[in-house]
Amino acid sequence: MSIFDQLVSWLREPNRWSFSHPDGLPYRVIEHLQVSVTGLVLAVLIAVPLAVVLAHHRKGAFLASAAVNIGRAIPSFGLIIIFWLAASRANIDTTFWPLTLAMTALALPPLFTNSYTGVQIVDPATVEASRGVGFTEMQILRRVEIPLALPVILAGARIAFVQIVATVAIGAIVSDGGGLGRPIVDGFAQGATGYGAVLAGGIAVAFLALLSEALFTVLERAAVPAGIRRMSATAIARR
Amino acid sequence: MNEPMIRFDAVTKKFAESAEPAVHELSLDVAEGEIVVLVGPSGCGKTTTLRMINRLIEPTSGKITVNGVDISTTPAHVLRRGIGYVIQQVGLFPHHTIHQNIAAVPDLLGWGRDDVQRRVTELLTLVGLDPDWGTRYPAELSGGQRQRVGVARALAADPAVLLMDEPFGAVDPIVRARLQRELLALHRQVRKTIVFVTHDMDEALLLGHRVAVFNTGGVLEQLATPVELLASPANDFVASFLGDDRALKRLALLGIAEDTLARGPAVQAGEGTDAARKVMREHGTEWAVVLDGERLRGRIDLPALRDGHPVGEQELRPVETMVRRDGNLRGALDAIVSSPDRMVVVLGADDVYLGMLTLEGLTAELAG
Numbered sequence: 169m170s171i172f173d174q175l176v177s178w179l180r181e182p183n184r185w186s187f188s189h190p191d192g193l194p195y196r197v198i199e200h201l202q203v204s205v206t207g208l209v210l211a212v213l214i215a216v217p218l219a220v221v222l223a224h225h226r227k228g229a230f231l232a233s234a235a236v237n238i239g240r241a242i243p244s245f246g247l248i249i250i251f252w253l254a255a256s257r258a259n260i261d262t263t264f265w266p267l268t269l270a271m272t273a274l275a276l277p278p279l280f281t282n283s284y285t286g287v288q289i290v291d292p293a294t295v296e297a298s299r300g301v302g303f304t305e306m307q308i309l310r311r312v313e314i315p316l317a318l319p320v321i322l323a324g325a326r327i328a329f330v331q332i333v334a335t336v337a338i339g340a341i342v343s344d345g346g347g348l349g350r351p352i353v354d355g356f357a358q359g360a361t362g363y364g365a366v367l368a369g370g371i372a373v374a375f376l377a378l379l380s381e382a383l384f385t386v387l388e389r390a391a392v393p394a395g396i397r398r399m400s401a402t403a404i405a406r407r
Numbered sequence: 408m409n410e411p412m413i414r415f416d417a418v419t420k421k422f423a424e425s426a427e428p429a430v431h432e433l434s435l436d437v438a439e440g441e442i443v444v445l446v447g448p449s450g451c452g453k454t455t456t457l458r459m460i461n462r463l464i465e466p467t468s469g470k471i472t473v474n475g476v477d478i479s480t481t482p483a484h485v486l487r488r489g490i491g492y493v494i495q496q497v498g499l500f501p502h503h504t505i506h507q508n509i510a511a512v513p514d515l516l517g518w519g520r521d522d523v524q525r526r527v528t529e530l531l532t533l534v535g536l537d538p539d540w541g542t543r544y545p546a547e548l549s550g551g552q553r554q555r556v557g558v559a560r561a562l563a564a565d566p567a568v569l570l571m572d573e574p575f576g577a578v579d580p581i582v583r584a585r586l587q588r589e590l591l592a593l594h595r596q597v598r599k600t601i602v603f604v605t606h607d608m609d610e611a612l613l614l615g616h617r618v619a620v621f622n623t624g625g626v627l628e629q630l631a632t633p634v635e636l637l638a639s640p641a642n643d644f645v646a647s648f649l650g651d652d653r654a655l656k657r658l659a660l661l662g663i664a665e666d667t668l669a670r671g672p673a674v675q676a677g678e679g680t681d682a683a684r685k686v687m688r689e690h691g692t693e694w695a696v697v698l699d700g701e702r703l704r705g706r707i708d709l710p711a712l713r714d715g716h717p718v719g720e721q722e723l724r725p726v727e728t729m730v731r732r733d734g735n736l737r738g739a740l741d742a743i744v745s746s747p748d749r750m751v752v753v754l755g756a757d758d759v760y761l762g763m764l765t766l767e768g769l770t771a772e773l774a775g
Contacts, residue, residue: 297498300461300570301512301560302488315502393502395544 174364178351193351197372200347203264203339204332204380207271211328215276216321219283224309232284239277244335247273252342267339267346274335275328282324286317318391326384333377337369348373410475411436412568412600413460418469420455420625429455430625433469439567442594442601443630444615446608447648452625453604457570460602461490473568488512491561491569491599495576497553499545505531505556506541512564530559533596535589551582558590562597571603575610587613608649612637612656620645634660658737658773663730663764667772668753671763673698676719680712692748696760697723703752703760726752732761736772739764 169177178184179193186192222228251266251273260266290313298312299305314321340346340353348369355365415435421428430452437443445453458464459471462483471478478486499508507514509530510523518526528538534555545553554574561569575583587610594601605611611618612633619630622644629641637657640646649656672686672695686695693709697718705723713721728742729752742751743766750765 291496291498291501293494293496293498294500295498296463296496297492297494297557298500298511300463300487300492300494300498302484302486302515303511304484307515312500395501395503395546 171363171367174361175367176364178364178368190350193368193372196348196350196369197376199345200333200336200349200373200376203268203271203336203345203347204329207268207332207336208275208325208329210268210272211275211279212325214272215279216283219280220287220309220314220317220321223284223287224305224313226288229284229288232281232288235277235280235284239281242274242277244270244274245338245341248339248342262343263345267336267343270339271332271336275332278327278331279321279324282327283317283321286320286324287313289320290316315393316396318393319388322384322388322391326381326388329384330377330381333380334373337373348376409439412439412441412474413437413602414472415456415459416470416472418456418459418466418471420452420459420464421467427624428452428467430459430466433625433627435619435627435630437600437602439600440598442603442614442616443619444603444605444611444617445619445621446605446611447621448623449606451621451623453606453619453621454572455625456621457572457602457604460568460570461487461492488515488564489566489568491563491566493554493557493561493569493571493574495573497545497557499553499556499560501545503544504541505536505543505545505548508545508556509541509559509563511560516564526563527559530562533562533593534559550578551586554578554586555589558593562599567600569599569601571601573605574603576605576607583610590614609656612660620648655737655740658740659735661736661772663732663734663736663739663753664772665732665761667768668762668764669750669768671750671752672696673760674707674718675700676704677717679717680714683707683712683718684709694748696726696752698760701759703729703754703758728752729754730764732756736769740769743769 181191183189183191184193187194187198189195219232222231248267248270251270252262255262255266287309294312294316295308298308303311336347337349337352338346340349346353351365351369352373355362355367355369358365413436415433418430418433419428420430433452433456435443435456445456447453455464459466460473460478462478465479473486473490500511503511506524506527509527510518513523513526527541531538531540536552536555536559540548545556548556554577557574561571575586578586591614603611603614605614615633617630617632618636620628620636622628629636629645631641634657636645637649637653637660640649640653646653672690672692674683674686674695674697676697676699683695687693687709694706695718696706697704699719703726704719706726707718707721707723711722712718728746730739730742732753732755739751739753743749743764750763753761753764755761
């Protein structure tokens with residue numbers, strides 16, 4: 169039986185298209201997305217406010233650059249293990265939270281760096297002028313810096329989310345959850361007969377990651393303020 | 408005298424990173440409706456001085472009052488909403504339309520929509536832009552147009568004081584000259600108190616009712632009207648900053664005084680050729696101007712005189728070099744030196760002949 173036949177027969181197994189049964193592919197997609205979205209949202213809530221406020225005051229620039237390096241060096245699997253260990257010691261259910269929090273940690277560096285940079289690169293003259301005409305510091309952040317930094321912040325969210333979607337699957341190694349990692353890990357455990365499951369999980373993860381990338385790209389484009397979109401359009405037209 | 412609009416009282420600013428103060432013991436009054444230009448080389452504290460007025464920089468010691476109120480007692484953002492601020496890079500909000508940019512301060516102050524709309528239209532017209540441009544974005548405007556929007560934004564909430572930090576430094580000389588003229592015209596209309604920073608002495612002399620010359624170390628070397636400054640600079644630094652052509656610059660600021668004018672070789676159109684020859688002889692010229700009553704009609708040259716006819720019926724030539732009464736002495740001097748007889752016709756309104764300005768007359772006016 170070829171690997172594709174294995175895939176097809178795996179997809180035909182009972183409960184495979186169920187939203188509620190743990191064997192269901194849609195069930196795992198939703199589980200995968202729940203972990204990813206929750207992980208991202210928590211990371212956004214932590215990293216973005218901190219980064220934009222620090223960047224507004226031009227403080228903690230070392231954090232932004234350090235975050236890039238940490239982000240590159242971070243071992244995702246190690247992170248998952250740490251959170252899993254901590255949860256199992258504390259007798260907390262290990263299916264959802266350890267993996268989700270590990271994903272939050274994974275998403276912090278790109279979100280922090282991009283949010284910080286996005287605010288930092290807003291034209292100082294624009295900030296100076298807004299301060300000069302009487303905006304409070306909070307108004308400068310909310311009306312000038314954040315709107316102008318939004319495309320860069322969203323790019324950070326895109327990088328973080330795609331990374332999360334691709335990494336959640338590893339969680340299946342240590343817990344009963346793990347979203348689309350479940351068929352991959354379980355398939356491997358079965359050996360030669362499990363390749364169909366591995367392939368199905370793999371394709372689904374890849375598809376989900378690409379879809380997320382596309383979705384965020386659309387969001388990013390929409391977030392570019394109208395005046396700037398026109399500016400780049402005219403700048404291109406002049407060339 | 409009324410309370411000054413802005414008063415610096417022994418204000419010193421020291422920055423941590425520098426031993427020398429940026430502004431040293433500055434005391435300075437700016438009257439209501441006055442334009443004071445702060446000028447000096449870079450690092451002389453002129454911009455620091457300006458930015459202390461709207462508390463973008465806090466003084467190390469001393470007191471600044473605006474309209475009689477110590478500015479340190481007003482929250483900075485509240486103070487700034489009552490003071491217009493224009494900078495060289497303009498700093499328009501690129502993500503906001505021109506309308507939104509100009510409406511920034513009225514919005515902060517919570518004006519109603521109709522009031523804001525009316526004000527934006529009014530300001531666009533005032534700064535010479537099409538009121539329909541409110542929907543455009545800054546990126547669609549030229550540098551000069553953006554600076555006009557910057558000025559409109561600064562004036563939006565009708566502040567009594569306008570601070571301008573090298574506002575025309577980034578535009579080309581032709582646009583700059585136009586924006587300078589427009590600023591003076593605008594000032595005649597709205598009578599704001601303006602503090603203007605520049606490093607360009609010519610700009611300072613053109614715009615300022617008074618000019619404050621700063622030296623490095625934040626020392627105010629001299630504060631005087633442009634004419635006083637050019638006539639008697641307080642020291643070598645001020646003199647050198649004014650440049651070598653100080654006397655010429657002063658000429659540009661002085662008007663033509665009627666009592667220094669000579670009658671010159673002038674005949675009435677109805678008079679005969681004898682009368683014309685007589686005035687030419689008296690003035691040592693080979694030509695005379697021909698008048699209709701008080702108005703200038705043209706000139707007649709000695710060789711062209713034909714006896715038996717009044718001069719008005721003879722072949723007249725147009726007067727080529729003349730200056731207007733409201734022109735300045737620099738233009739008059741230019742006309743004098745380029746005329747062969749070293750004199751120039753001065754005309755008043757409606758081409759009324761006022762007389763001739765000669766080098767002697769000009770020198771007399773400079774001395775007086």
